[in-house]
Amino acid sequence: MEAKQVTEDLSDAWARPFEALPPVRDVVQYKGQRNFTGAWWCATTRSHVGFESWLERDHVMLLDYARAVVRIASQPFCVAVETDNGPRRHAPDYFVRNADGSATVVDIRPDELVGDDAFVFRATAQACSLVGWSYRRLGRPAPVLAENLRWLAGYRHTRCARSDLLPRVSEMTRLPVPLGR
Numbered sequence: 001m002e003a004k005q006v007t008e009d010l011s012d013a014w015a016r017p018f019e020a021l022p023p024v025r026d027v028v029q030y031k032g033q034r035n036f037t038g039a040w041w042c043a044t045t046r047s048h049v050g051f052e053s054w055l056e057r058d059h060v061m062l063l064d065y066a067r068a069v070v071r072i073a074s075q076p077f078c079v080a081v082e083t084d085n086g087p088r089r090h091a092p093d094y095f096v097r098n099a100d101g102s103a104t105v106v107d108i109r110p111d112e113l114v115g116d117d118a119f120v121f122r123a124t125a126q127a128c129s130l131v132g133w134s135y136r137r138l139g140r141p142a143p144v145l146a147e148n149l150r151w152l153a154g155y156r157h158t159r160c161a162r163s164d165l166l167p168r169v170s171e172m173t174r175l176p177v178p179l180g181r
Contacts, residue, residue, distance in 0.1 A: 019071035019097040024078050027052055040064070042072055049094075050074035056093055056108050058146050059138055061153045063096060063106075071097035076105070081123040090120045104134040111139045 027037045027050040039048035040060045049072050051057040063069050076095030081088045094106040105128045107121055114121070114137075125135035141149075 017097075018076040018095040018103070019073045021073065021076065023050060023073070023075035024091050025075050026050075027074070044069055045071055052093070053108075055110065055140060058141055058149065059106070059108050060094070061149050062141060063094070064153070065149070068098045068100070069096055070099050079120075079124050079127055081120050083119060088120060090117075090124060092124055102132075102134065104136060106135075107137045109137060109139065 027039070029037050035053040036057075037050070037052050038057070039050050040057055041047075042049045042060065042064050044064050049060050051060055051074065060072065063072050073095045074093065075091045078089045078091045081090060092105045093108045096104040096106060098104065105124065107124065109117065109121075121137050125137075128135040140146075
């Protein structure tokens with residue numbers, strides 16, 4: 001089944017639940033590709049979220065850990081931007097719904113690779129501000145944070161949840177106890 005494409009002004013579409021809509025384009029994989037694409041199993045949403053690079057995957061993991069985040073959607077919509085070289089279409093990397101109902105649109109690009117896309121990012125930020133959304137362009141996370149996150153993230157999957165152990169762990173950590181006990 002093909003996804004339905006809707007074209008409308010963001011000022012009319014801002015109330016749509018972008019966090020629940022399918023991506024406007026697929027994350028593609030092909031032989032010889034230089035970046036690593038895939039889908040991250042997100043513990044927050046209990047669903048897969050697409051990523052187009054390891055850097056995006058790292059940021060999806062960070063969003064997954066953020067307490068304020070309740071939903072994350074990959075490639076949520078396209079923005080049409082008029083540039084000096086003609087029209088351009090840009091699909092932000094993520095749409096994030098926060099627990100307070102607010103929304104954040106996220107683009108991920110290392111600082112040194114922004115280049116000509118800075119104009120498109122600024123235009124996306126302006127469009128977001130017009131409808132009351134936050135906009136963030138994120139670069140590389142701190143290396144130690146990223147490494148620790150990658151190691152810990154695997155334990156957020158439900159296959160690692162041992163609810164039968166929680167009462168015992170809570171009991172054991174209430175008072176100091178010798179390690180052997």
